Amino acid sequence: MELILVNIIDGLVTGLLLFMLSAGLTLIFSMMGVLNFAHASFYMLGAYFAYQISIALGFWMGLLIAPIIVGVLGAGVERYGLRRVHQYGHVPELIFTFGLALLIEELVQFIWGKNQMPFNIPEVLNYTAFSVAGNSIPAYKIFMIFISVGIFMGLLYVLTKTRVGMIIQAALSYPRTVESLGHNVPLIFMGVFGVGTALAGVAGVIAGPVLGTFPGMAFVLGSIVFVTIVIGGLGSLWGALVASLLIGWLTTFAKSYNLAMSDIFNAIGISTPENMDDNIFRDLWTVTSPQIADILPYILMVMILIFRPAGLLGKRES
Amino acid sequence: MKKFMKLSAVSALSLVIGASAAFAENIKIAFIDPLSGPFASTGTNGLHQFEFAVDHMVNDKGGVLGGTNMEIVAFDNKISPKESLIQLQVAIDQGIRYIAQGNSSGVANAITEAVNKHNRRNPDNRVLFLNYAAVDPALTNDKCNFWHFRFDANADIKMDALTDVMVAIDDMKKVYIIGQDYSFGKAVAAAAVKNLSAKRNDVEIVGNELHPIGKVKDFTPYSRKIIASGADAVITGNWGTDMVGLGKSLIESGYDGPIYTYYAAGSGITAALGESAKGRIRLISQGDINPIGSDEARATYTAFKAKHPDGNIDQSRIFNVIGMLAKAIEGAGTADDVVAVAGQLEGMEYDSMWGGKLFMRPQDHQIIQNMNVGVHTNEGIEFDYDNSGFGVLTESTVEMASMDSPTTCEMKRP
Numbered sequence: 001m002e003l004i005l006v007n008i009i010d011g012l013v014t015g016l017l018l019f020m021l022s023a024g025l026t027l028i029f030s031m032m033g034v035l036n037f038a039h040a041s042f043y044m045l046g047a048y049f050a051y052q053i054s055i056a057l058g059f060w061m062g063l064l065i066a067p068i069i070v071g072v073l074g075a076g077v078e079r080y081g082l083r084r085v086h087q088y089g090h091v092p093e094l095i096f097t098f099g100l101a102l103l104i105e106e107l108v109q110f111i112w113g114k115n116q117m118p119f120n121i122p123e124v125l126n127y128t129a130f131s132v133a134g135n136s137i138p139a140y141k142i143f144m145i146f147i148s149v150g151i152f153m154g155l156l157y158v159l160t161k162t163r164v165g166m167i168i169q170a171a172l173s174y175p176r177t178v179e180s181l182g183h184n185v186p187l188i189f190m191g192v193f194g195v196g197t198a199l200a201g202v203a204g205v206i207a208g209p210v211l212g213t214f215p216g217m218a219f220v221l222g223s224i225v226f227v228t229i230v231i232g233g234l235g236s237l238w239g240a241l242v243a244s245l246l247i248g249w250l251t252t253f254a255k256s257y258n259l260a261m262s263d264i265f266n267a268i269g270i271s272t273p274e275n276m277d278d279n280i281f282r283d284l285w286t287v288t289s290p291q292i293a294d295i296l297p298y299i300l301m302v303m304i305l306i307f308r309p310a311g312l313l314g315k316r317e318s
Numbered sequence: 319m320k321k322f323m324k325l326s327a328v329s330a331l332s333l334v335i336g337a338s339a340a341f342a343e344n345i346k347i348a349f350i351d352p353l354s355g356p357f358a359s360t361g362t363n364g365l366h367q368f369e370f371a372v373d374h375m376v377n378d379k380g381g382v383l384g385g386t387n388m389e390i391v392a393f394d395n396k397i398s399p400k401e402s403l404i405q406l407q408v409a410i411d412q413g414i415r416y417i418a419q420g421n422s423s424g425v426a427n428a429i430t431e432a433v434n435k436h437n438r439r440n441p442d443n444r445v446l447f448l449n450y451a452a453v454d455p456a457l458t459n460d461k462c463n464f465w466h467f468r469f470d471a472n473a474d475i476k477m478d479a480l481t482d483v484m485v486a487i488d489d490m491k492k493v494y495i496i497g498q499d500y501s502f503g504k505a506v507a508a509a510a511v512k513n514l515s516a517k518r519n520d521v522e523i524v525g526n527e528l529h530p531i532g533k534v535k536d537f538t539p540y541s542r543k544i545i546a547s548g549a550d551a552v553i554t555g556n557w558g559t560d561m562v563g564l565g566k567s568l569i570e571s572g573y574d575g576p577i578y579t580y581y582a583a584g585s586g587i588t589a590a591l592g593e594s595a596k597g598r599i600r601l602i603s604q605g606d607i608n609p610i611g612s613d614e615a616r617a618t619y620t621a622f623k624a625k626h627p628d629g630n631i632d633q634s635r636i637f638n639v640i641g642m643l644a645k646a647i648e649g650a651g652t653a654d655d656v657v658a659v660a661g662q663l664e665g666m667e668y669d670s671m672w673g674g675k676l677f678m679r680p681q682d683h684q685i686i687q688n689m690n691v692g693v694h695t696n697e698g699i700e701f702d703y704d705n706s707g708f709g710v711l712t713e714s715t716v717e718m719a720s721m722d723s724p725t726t727c728e729m730k731r732p
Contacts, residue, residue, distance in 0.1 A: 003542060003546050006542055007539065007542060010536075010538045010539060010542065013538075014535075014536055014538075109354075109358065113359070113362075113628065114358040114359035114362050115359040115363075115585055115586030115589075115628075115704070116359065116559060116562055116585075116586035116587070116589075116590045117586070117590070118586070118589040118590050118592060118704070118706065120592065128572065131572055133546075134545050134546075134572055135542055135545050135546070135571055135572050136570070136571060136572030138570050138571075140570075210536075210566070210567075210570075211535055211536055211563070212559055212562055212563055212566075212590065214356070214359070214559050214586070215356075215358065216355060216356035216358075216532070216559060219355075219356065220356070220532075220533060220534075220535050221535060224535075251539075252538070252539045253539075255539035255540060255543075256539040256540070256542050256543045256546075257543075258527065258543070288527075290527060290529065290539075290540075291499070291528075291530075293539075294530060294533060294534075
C-alpha cells in the first residue's frame with residue numbers, strides 16, 4: 001500500500017520531466033509541422049551546459065544560464081537552418097533535424113568525451129525529504145516537481161491569458177490570417193522554437209544529475225517524447241501534460257510490480273498449458289510487466305491512433 | 319591558398335603512404351568493440367588501454383620476434399552482433415590474425431562462432447579470438463573452440479569468489495539479484511542462485527529479475543521494488559550507464575545494504591557514484607590496483623596516466639592479454655601461424671605485473687587467476703579512477719579461483 005504512494009510520486013516525477021520535453025515539442029510540431037528529431041538533443045545540451053557552468057558558478061547559475069543558451073541556440077537553428085530548409089518541404093526538414101541530432105551527439109562526445117559526467121545534485125538539496133516505509137523520497141525530486149509544475153503554470157498563463165499567447169494560438173491554427181493582420185509570423189515561429197528548446201534545456205538541467213549526463217541520454221528519451229505528443233494530441237498543452245503523466249505512471253507501476261502474464265490469463269479463466277516447452281505462446285506466457293513496461297506507451301499510442309486519431313485532447317483532424 | 323591546400327594534401331597523402339609502408343610488417347590486433355552509442359565510453363577506454371599496453375609492453379621494448387611491432391586496429395561494432403560480424407570480416411580481409419573483443423557476451427558468442435567457421439573453411443588464414451572481458455560461461459563450456467581464449471574470469475568463477483566473501487556475513491538473510499536482459503545477465507543470475515543456495519541455504523533470494531540493456535531511463539521503480547523486498551544485499555552484473563543508474567537510484571531511494579557488482583568502476587562510473595556510494599559498492603575483479611601489485615605495475619600505471627590523464631587502467635587484464643600474446647608469439651617463433659601461437663597460449667603460466675600467477679587452462683582456454691573483492695572508497699587509494707579521489711580498495715582475495723571447476727568443453731584441435 002505504501003509502495004503505491006511512493007510509485008505515484010516517482011511516476012509524477014517521470015511524467016513531469018517528460019512533460020517539459022513534450023510541451024515544447026508539441027508547440028513546435030503543431031505550429032510548423034516539423035518533427036524535430038533534435039529536440040531530445042537540446043535536452044542533452046542543457047545537461048552538459050549546466051554541468052560545465054556548475055563547475056565554475058554552481059548548480060543554480062547552471063539552471064539559470066544553460067536553458068537560455070540552449071534556447072538561443074534553438075532559435076538560431078530555426079532562423080538560419082530550418083527556415084531555409086522549410087521551402088523545400090517536410091522531408092528535407094526531417095532530414096535536417098535528424099542530421100542535427102547526430103551532429104549534436106558527436107559534438108558532445110568530441111567536447112566532453114564518452115564517459116558519464118559527474119554532474120551531481122546540489123548539496124542544499126542532497127537530503128531525504130521524507131520516507132515512506134523505508135523508501136526515501138529525495139528532496140531533489142520534490143524540487144523537480146515544483147519546477148515542472150511552475151513551468152506548466154507559467155506556460156499556461158502566457159498561452160491563454162496574454163496577448164503574445166493569443167497570437168501564438170492564432171498562428172497555430174491560422175498562420176495566413178495572422179500574417180495578414182500584420183503579425184510577424186516567422187518571428188513567432190523562431191520564438192516558439194527557442195522557448196521550446198529552452199524548456200528541453202531546463203528538463204536536461206534538472207534531469208542530468210539524476211538520470212545521468214552521458215552522450216546516450218538524448219537517445220534513450222528521443223522516441224518516447226514523440227509518443228507523448230501523439231497520445232496527448234498535437235498542439236495541446238493539457239494533452240501533453242495528461243499524456244506525460246499517463247506514461248510516467250504506466251511505466252513506473254509496470255516496472256515496480258512483477259505482474260506475470262500467466263497470472264492475468266489465469267485470472268480471466270485460461271489455464272496455463274502443462275508443457276510450456278513446445279507451446280507457441282511460450283514467450284507470451286512467461287512475459288512479466290517490467291519486461292514490457294517500456295513498450296506500453298507505444299501500445300497506447302497505437303490504440304490512440306486507431307480509436308482517437310487526434311489524440312486525447314487534440315482538436316485538429318489532420 | 320589553393321596551392322597550399324594542394325601541397326598539404328599531397329604531403330599528407332605521402333605521409334600516409336610512408337607510414338603504412340613503415341608499419342607494413344606490424345602484427346595487427348583488431349579491436350572490435352563499441353566506440354559509439356550508449357556504451358562508447360567502456361569501449362573507448364578499453365581501446366586506450368590496449369593501445370598503451372602494446373606500446374609500453376612490446377613496441378617500446380623492441381617488439382617481438384626481434385623487432386616486429388604490434389599495432390591495434392580499432393573497429394566500431396556499435397555493440398551489435400550483426401555489425402561485429404561485418405567488422406570481423408573487414409578485419410580478416412585486411413589480413414589481421416588476432417581479434418580482441420570484450421564488451422557483451424552476445425557479441426562474443428557471435429564472433430567465436432564466426433571465427434570457428436572461418437578457420438574451418440580457410441585453413442590458410444586462420445585467426446585467434448582474444449576475449450578480454452566477455453564472461454558468459456558458455457564461451458568456455460558448450461560453445462568453446464580452439465580459437466577462443468578468455469583472459470577474464472567467467473561469470474561463474476567471479477560469482478563463486480564473490481559469494482565466498484558474501485556468505486561470511488552472518489546477518490545477510492535476503493538477497494536481490496538484478497541484471498541486464500541478455501546472456502551475461504542471465505548467467506550472473508543463474509550463478510548467483512546456484513552458489514548462494516549451495517553455500518548458505520538460509521539465505522533467501524527475494525528477487526531475481528532482468529531489465530532491458532541500455533534502455534532504462536530511470537531505475538527508481540526497480541529500486542523501490544528492491545527496498546520493498548527487504549533485501550540485505552543486491553547482486554548485479556550491470557555495466558556502463560546501467561550500473562551508474564542502478565547504483566545511484568538505489569542509494570538515493572534509501573537502500574542501505576551493500577551492492578555486489580562486477581563492473582562498478584572506471585569509465586566515469588566511479589566519479590559518477592562518488593561520495594554517496596562510499597563503502598557501499600563492492601566489486602569482484604582481477605589484478606591488484608590498490609594496493610598495487612608490483613613496482614612495474616606502478617610504473618606502468620604512472621606512465622599510462624601521463625599519456626591519458628583522464629583515463630584509468632580499469633581492465634588490467636588487457637595488459638595480460640598483450641603480455642601473454644607476446645610471450646606466445648615469441649615461443650612459437652612466428653605470428654602468422656596462429657595454431658602454433660594458440661599451442662603456446664594453451665597451458666601457459668604467466669607472472670602478471672598486477673600480482674599473482676595466471677594459468678591458461680588448456681582444456682577450455684579459461685584463464686585461472688587470483689580474484690579480488692574490493693570496495694569503492696577514497697581511503698587508502700593510490701590510483702583512483704576518473705580522477706575522482708575514489709577508487710577500489712582490495713578487501714579480500716581468493717587465490718587461483720575455481721582452479722578445478724568443471725567444464726563441459728570438448729575441445730577439437732586442428
